[in-house]
Amino acid sequence: MFIEVDGVEKVFEVRKKTGFLKRERRQVRAVDELSFTVARGEMVGYIGPNGAGKSTTIKMLTGILTPSGGRLRVAGIDPSRERTKLAHRIGVVFGQRTTLWWDLPLIDSYRLMHRMYRIPDARYRENLDRLVELLSLDTLLDVPVRQLSLGQRMRGDIVAALLHDPDVLYLDEPTIGLDVISKSKVRDFLRELNEEHGTTVLLTTHDLQDIEQLCSRVMVIDHGRLMYDGPLAGLHEVGESERTLVVDLERELPPIDMGGAARVVKVEGPRQWLAFPASESAAPLVARVAAEYPLVDLSVREPDIETVIAKMLHSLGDTPKPPSDRTTA
Amino acid sequence: MGEVTRLGEGLRAYRLIAGMWIRSSLTYRASFFLTLIGNLVVTGLDFATILLMFTQVDRLGGWTMPEVAFLYGLSATAFGFADLVFGSLDVLGTRIRDGSFDTLLVRPAPVLAQIGADHFALRRLGRISQGGLVLAYALTAIDVDWTPEKVLLVPVTVAGGAVIFCALFLMGATFQFVAGDAAEVQNAFTYGGTTLLQYPPTVFGKDFVRGVTFLLPLAFVNWIPAAHILGRPYPLRLPEWTAWAPPLVAVAGCALAGLAWRVGLRSYRSTGS
Numbered sequence: 001m002f003i004e005v006d007g008v009e010k011v012f013e014v015r016k017k018t019g020f021l022k023r024e025r026r027q028v029r030a031v032d033e034l035s036f037t038v039a040r041g042e043m044v045g046y047i048g049p050n051g052a053g054k055s056t057t058i059k060m061l062t063g064i065l066t067p068s069g070g071r072l073r074v075a076g077i078d079p080s081r082e083r084t085k086l087a088h089r090i091g092v093v094f095g096q097r098t099t100l101w102w103d104l105p106l107i108d109s110y111r112l113m114h115r116m117y118r119i120p121d122a123r124y125r126e127n128l129d130r131l132v133e134l135l136s137l138d139t140l141l142d143v144p145v146r147q148l149s150l151g152q153r154m155r156g157d158i159v160a161a162l163l164h165d166p167d168v169l170y171l172d173e174p175t176i177g178l179d180v181i182s183k184s185k186v187r188d189f190l191r192e193l194n195e196e197h198g199t200t201v202l203l204t205t206h207d208l209q210d211i212e213q214l215c216s217r218v219m220v221i222d223h224g225r226l227m228y229d230g231p232l233a234g235l236h237e238v239g240e241s242e243r244t245l246v247v248d249l250e251r252e253l254p255p256i257d258m259g260g261a262a263r264v265v266k267v268e269g270p271r272q273w274l275a276f277p278a279s280e281s282a283a284p285l286v287a288r289v290a291a292e293y294p295l296v297d298l299s300v301r302e303p304d305i306e307t308v309i310a311k312m313l314h315s316l317g318d319t320p321k322p323p324s325d326r327t328t329a
Numbered sequence: 330m331g332e333v334t335r336l337g338e339g340l341r342a343y344r345l346i347a348g349m350w351i352r353s354s355l356t357y358r359a360s361f362f363l364t365l366i367g368n369l370v371v372t373g374l375d376f377a378t379i380l381l382m383f384t385q386v387d388r389l390g391g392w393t394m395p396e397v398a399f400l401y402g403l404s405a406t407a408f409g410f411a412d413l414v415f416g417s418l419d420v421l422g423t424r425i426r427d428g429s430f431d432t433l434l435v436r437p438a439p440v441l442a443q444i445g446a447d448h449f450a451l452r453r454l455g456r457i458s459q460g461g462l463v464l465a466y467a468l469t470a471i472d473v474d475w476t477p478e479k480v481l482l483v484p485v486t487v488a489g490g491a492v493i494f495c496a497l498f499l500m501g502a503t504f505q506f507v508a509g510d511a512a513e514v515q516n517a518f519t520y521g522g523t524t525l526l527q528y529p530p531t532v533f534g535k536d537f538v539r540g541v542t543f544l545l546p547l548a549f550v551n552w553i554p555a556a557h558i559l560g561r562p563y564p565l566r567l568p569e570w571t572a573w574a575p576p577l578v579a580v581a582g583c584a585l586a587g588l589a590w591r592v593g594l595r596s597y598r599s600t601g602s
């Protein structure tokens with residue numbers, strides 16, 4: 001297996017001031033007995049509520065943090081022991097943290113990568129041309145990074161993380177705060193990277209659409225523990241989450257009757273909201289509505305990730321514990 | 330990886346990153362030259378304070394003006410080199426707090442080289458040139474029977490002193506792994522250290538001199554070798570050979586600081602989101 005995580009733990013000791021010169025020491029178990037493997041070429045979505053331990057996991061996988069316990073291997077390398085060796089094999093993108101040089105033209109950051117990673121000239125040229133074209137940055141190479149938009153900068157960071165042909169790419173919240181166009185460019189690109197290049201991808205996200213459009217496998221983490229590992233559809237089933245079909249009719253009508261396939265949750269004039277199981281395709285439902293009702297327009301809304309996860313955790317019988325339960329004084 | 334290849338890798342990374350910072354600072358050309366000039370003026374004023382003192386007294390702790398200038402030149406030049414190389418280590422705390430230290434750790438280069446080259450600034454050459462000028466003046470003005478041994482000791486002292494200051498910078502940086510806001514402590518030791526070395530050891534109390542000899546080995550930066558060259562009594566009546574000890578102290582200091590750095594780095598815990 002390319003990534004092996006076996007019983008990995010990370011405990012942070014936190015000191016909090018509780019009074020004059022008095023400090024209380026607590027232990028926060030950010031990652032708890034975590035085990036999973038990822039095969040070469042997989043694209044895995046890693047999701048969970050805020051503070052679940054996603055970033056901590058990625059920091060351990062990249063060698064930034066040393067695990068408190070358990071065993072970790074990436075490409076056969078123990079990340080925290082051989083951090084610099086591993087660096088040649090991995091690419092990392094932190095959503096809210098750019099590694100590009102603020103005052104210099106974008107291309108200068110890439111030239112630095114070229115030399116720092118000792119990328120052979122021909123390969124550097126080839127990779128740069130390909131990446132820059134796929135992410136539509138060709139015209140921006142000579143622009144100082146501080147003048148780029150957030151979405152452009154994020155795409156610029158993705159290029160920087162891939163110039164040395166890493167086997168695996170970690171992305172921590174890569175689409176956070178991006179505009180719709182940048183989001184879809186990033187997604188298209190990641191899909192292509194995974195399919196054409198076979199790069200293993202592990203991404204954390206808050207956007208269910210990222211997962212839906214990209215990942216055949218999703219892992220859900222909560223309070224540092226792995227709660228679910230499988231296909232996205234399975235997650236919907238476990239959590240019985242629902243998507244919403246928003247229907248605009250020609251005129252005000254009584255609630256649409258679709259039998260057991262969907263139920264109307266809201267009516268507002270000619271507009272009606274129908275909830276249906278997220279694990280099912282919308283197509284048959286749309287066809288039926290269109291056939292039986294005077295339809296003007298419609299759209300499908302995805303459930304948001306927090307709702308899906310909350311439902312899933314609830315149905316697994318996990319009552320989320322307040323953080324204080326996990327700490328020892 | 331062997332230590333030698335690691336050192337090579339480190340120097341290479343240092344050069345690459347320092348180059349990027351120089352280019353960055355040149356994008357604001359006007360401000361680059363203004364800070365360069367400002368730096369020269371400020372460090373120049375530093376020595377002027379000492380000159381000013383000698384308008385009131387003939388001797389300071391028994392030392393003449395050229396002799397004090399000699400102390401100043403040795404210490405300022407050594408400090409200037411260390412400051413050029415490692416002066417940015419005090420940004421470590423900020424880098425840790427804002428999370429950007431993480432991004433250095435995923436690069437295939439020793440992180441010490443990367444953080445050392447952080448915010449590399451050529452304006453720091455100002456300090457070296459000023460120290461060098463004072464040293465050059467002092468060398469012509471002091472009354473010494475120069476022997477080959479004494480001549481050789483001058484560059485050895487400057488190099489040893491620079492490395493001792495580097496070790497101090499590194500030690501201070503290591504503190505920032507423990508306390509994120511320890512940059513002030515580091516600066517107190519380094520900048521404070523070079524300031525006190527501008528004065529002869531004879532103006533300080535014995536216990537204090539002991540402290541900066543055996544605890545923080547600042548005395549080896551200039552006091553002891555200068556005493557030897559000038560034919561003055563050594564502070565603390567140290568044995569004659571200690572004038573040649575700066576390189577040894579420098580190596581020992583670096584080994585110790587390097588070890589501490591590794592422990593600190595190992596305990597690095599990043600920052601929660």
Ligand SMILES: Nc1ncnc2c1ncn2[C@@H]1O[C@H](COP(=O)(O)OP(=O)(O)O)[C@@H](O)[C@H]1O
Pocket residue numbers: 012013014028029030048049050051052053054055056057598599600601602
């Ligand atoms: N450096 C740190 N020091 C102390 N606590 C931390 C640190 N990093 C993370 N934590 C804690 O560990 C838990 C998991 O954090 P994180 O991995 O950042 O979560 P996520 O990325 O899923 O939002 C949180 O409770 C967070 O407060």
Ligand SMILES: [Mg+2]
Pocket residue numbers: 054055056172602
């Ligand atoms: Mg996070």
